[in-house]
Amino acid sequence: MTDALEAMKKLVEEIHLHNYYYYTLDQPTLTDQAYDKLYDQLVQMEKETGIVLPDSPTRRIGGELLKGFDEHTHLARLWSLDKAQNHEALDAWYARVQRLIQDYNSKHPDEPLPDPSFAVELKFDGLTLNLTYRNGELVQAATRGNGVVGEGILAQVRTIRTVPLTIPYKDGTVEVQGEGMMFLSVLEEYNRTAVEPLKNARNAAAGALRNLNPQVTASRKLDAFFYNVGYSNQIRFSNHQEMVQFLKDNRFKVNPHIRFMDTIDEVKAEVAKIEAMRHELDYLIDGAVIKLTDMRTREVLGYTEKFPRWAIAYKFEAEEATTILKDVTWEVGRTGKITPVATVEAVDIGGVTVQKCTLNNAGDIERKNLSRALGSLVYIRRSNDVIPEILGKVTEEEDGEAIVIPEQCPSCGSQLVEKGAHLFCENKLDCKPQLIGRLSHFASRDAMDIETFSVKTAQQLHKELGVRDPADLYDLTLAQLVGLERFGEKKAQNLLDALEKSKQKDLASFLFALGIPNTGKTTTKVLADHFGSLEAVMEASQEELVAIHDIGDIVADSIVQFFRDPVILESITRMKAAGVEAKPVEKKDLSQVQSVFSGKTVVLTGTMEKLTRDEAKERLEAVGAKVTGSVSKKTDYVIAGEKAGSKLDKAKELGIPVIEDEEQFLRMLGE
Structure with missing residues (x-):
């Protein structure tokens, strides 16, 4: 066992090194096939020995569903930054810095502080991470919280490939701060196949890192940049450059856009450059951070009650505004999920008139202090051309009318059921928005690709012909369609031809069209490729599904339960009888x-x-x-x-x- 353990340790270190070159330095040292061979070898050794080392890369896929987050007290406080939004505010900060340095030097002529020099970094718009390493091993990861106490999210952070599970520095305990985020290109790729597209990159990262299922975190493929060592019981740095080099030497991903300069005019010019390039980046930033580089100067200047005196955040012109929250309605999706949508008094943000804003769920309303906010002034933000979101109330007083969280479905009146963070209507047989949503999804391009079919078509067929289930579409006749308003013979025949053509769609498209909860286009393709037939997918057990790469317990359970539903089974039987083939795509050699x-x-x-x-x-x-x-x-x-x-x-x-x-x-x- 000792020999096997030593071999595993060497293999783990080798994989970590290749991960560092691949994910952090963007300089791969192996082909994907060679890497997969090493990884599979480690998985096999873990199965044979029954041992999974604490820093094993196999832990990055996400483990068991957690019951809740434990509080974590940071070893050193995580400070907020004072803000400047124009050159005048930046000049005022610089003047205070000069005054404090001059005052100190006048009292300590034998050990004067150097003239101020600066580091300018990007201000990331993600979620702050505080990582604790003890003797080189990652032992805790936490959110910022209130700066003193955060929430332990170690299982979630382990899934981020750019977070080192071990570091070369073994001489004590360090806390390292960084920003967890979802790159915009990764968000775009995720949304192309997601059942429920994510609204923006910041919420996607925050939601993943505060999700009790680490497999959800892993599926978001988050990234992280690191910029500070907040605590160490051994090492000390003389300047910011040394700290940055320490992070690089210990395999942390440091953003390349760090500039060091000697004058405040150079700082202003650099901030202007960053603002001009912000929308060219593959991740969100909302400003720049200016820090004094000399560590002794930082110690002397110290902190106010809230902020360090030696640093400031230059916030770019906000894509935010304040407006009045007029109303909140609750919309029913095709899966039965109930989503609150806010109507606000029209306001211009970045040249776009905003009247609708997103609220994720009832918990989001409470967290943002919006429970009594109707008629109140609220902050809203728009980014990345997505639906704007409400950030919270302008005041903390309960000065508005209450937002009523429904207990019954706003469409059909059925009792709502709480599942996780969301409310659901389970009346899928008679809830109109669910029926229309499922029909529209079934006919969409990535599903059965039924040309000429639209949401309006689904609404009309449901209202006038009683179409309630995708199987009903294949029972339609020319005589029925021609009798509908705005349906001439040509349009009717085109729809029937498109339905006939859809019967030849492949298995992956058909599985996606069915709308299995928690599965997107990527998962349904994996199912089709793995099982090879509709019958095999329908009969798959939880154990068989979990054994497939990237399918966790929650997704597996959704698939199993979906194919146990008698309504679904009857619908599939009718579609097969109508000639829907759902054949797997033949793979090319x-x-x-x-x-x-x-x-x-x-x-x-x-x-x-x-x-x-x-x-x-x-x-x-x-x-x-x-x-x-x-x-x-x-x-x-x-x-x-x-x-x-x-x-x-x-x-x-x-x-x-x-x-x-x-x-x-x-x-x-x-x-």
Whole structure:
């Protein structure tokens, strides 16, 4: 056992090193196949020995569902930063710094402080992480909380690939601060296949890190940048440069955009550069952070009750505003989930008039002190062209009318059921929004791709012909459709032809069309590829499903329960009787495929004339390419269509081959 344990330790360290080069430095040292071989070897050894080392990379996939978060007291306080929003405020901060330094130097002429010099860093818009390492091992991770006490989220943070589970520094205890975030390209890729798209990157990261199921955190593929050592019982730094080098030496991911300068005018120029480039970044920032670099000066200047005197956050012009919260309505989705939607007094944010805002759930309303906020002034924020969100009330007083959280479904009146953070209506047979939502989803492009079908079509068929279930669509006749308003014979025949064509859709598309809870397009494709037939998927046990990579307990349980529902079973039986085949896609023998893309990493951006993004991705994967959502040094090709944006710019900056001619792309595919 001792020999096996030593072999596992060496293998773990080897994998950690390759992860560091791959995820943190963006300089892969192995092919994906060679890496997978090492990882599989470790998994096999863990099975044989029954031992999983504390820093094993296999722990990153997420473990058991947690019952709650434990409080964690930070070893050193996490401070907020005072804010400046213009040059005048920045000059006022600098004047205070100069005055404090001069005052100290006049009293200590034998040990004067140096003239101030500065570090300028990006101010990330994510969730603060505080990591504790003891003798080189990650032993705790926590949220900021109130700065003194946070919530322990070690299981969640372990899933972030850029967080080192062990570090070379073994000489004591350190606390390292950073920012957990979801990159915008990762959010875009996630939303392309998600059952419930995420509204913005910040909420996506915060929701993942505060989710009691670490597998949900793992599925979001979060990232993190690190910028501070808040506590150490051994090591001391003389300046900020030394601290940054310590972080780099210990395999933390440090953002490359750190600039060191000697004058406040240089700082102002750098802040202007950052503001100009903020929307070109693949992650959210909302400002810049200016810090004095000399550590002794920091100690002398100290802190106010809330802020360090030696640092300030320069906040960019906010994409935020205040307005009146007028009303909150509760909308029913196709899965029965009840979502609150706020109506606000029209306000302009960044050139866009906002009247609707998102509220995630009832808990979100309480957390943001909005329980009695109707008619009150609230903060709202708009980012990344998504639906704006309400951040909270402007005042803490309960000066508005109460938001009434429903107990019955606002559509059908059924009693609502609380599941996790959300309320659900379980009346899927007679709740109109659910019926319309399921019909629309079933017919959508990524599902059965029934041309000419729209939400209005679903509403009309439900209202006038009593269509309630996707199986009902295949019973429609020309005589029925022609009798409907705005349905001429040609339109009716087109719909029937589209329905007939949909019967040939593949198994993965059919599974996605069914709308299995907690599964998106990626999961249904995995199910189709793994089991090979609809019957096998329907009969799969929880154990069989969990054994599949990336399918956890919650998703597996959703699939099993879905195919036990007699309503679903009857619907599938009727569709099969109507001729819906749901055949698995025949896999090509990639050893026979001749394409320059085989084994290459490819990024798609922009739009094409002949192919949709999904069709292009399928064809690339069919010839053995790996299609990813973000451009990096590991990217081999970028396929750029019309209106390609920042990904194209980054590819050119990195010198990655770009194909902008669609015909050339098709020829390279071998078509």
